[in-house]
Amino acid sequence: MEILTGLGIALLAVVGIIILLLVMITLDTGAWWKDLKGFTRKQKVIAFTLLIVVWLALGLFIGTIDIS
Numbered sequence: 506m507e508i509l510t511g512l513g514i515a516l517l518a519v520v521g522i523i524i525l526l527l528v529m530i531t532l533d534t535g536a537w538w539k540d541l542k543g544f545t546r547k548q549k550v551i552a553f554t555l556l557i558v559v560w561l562a563l564g565l566f567i568g569t570i571d572i573s
Contacts, residue, residue: 512565515560515563518560518561
């Protein structure tokens with residue numbers, strides 16, 4: 506049951522990241538994406554994928570801590 510709690514936290518974090526990116530694109534504040542000079546589009550996509558994986562792992566870890 507603890508894993509479901511961790512998965513819920515992780516999914517909430519991922520959804521938050523996606524919503525943040527969509528808001529940034531909508532408000533055209535995503536210009537920082539273009540300012541990441543020296544990185545190819547593929548490297549940027551891999552970096553964001555790794556960020557999401559880390560958030561998932563962190564959410565699973567936090568969700569499995571037994572504080573009782």
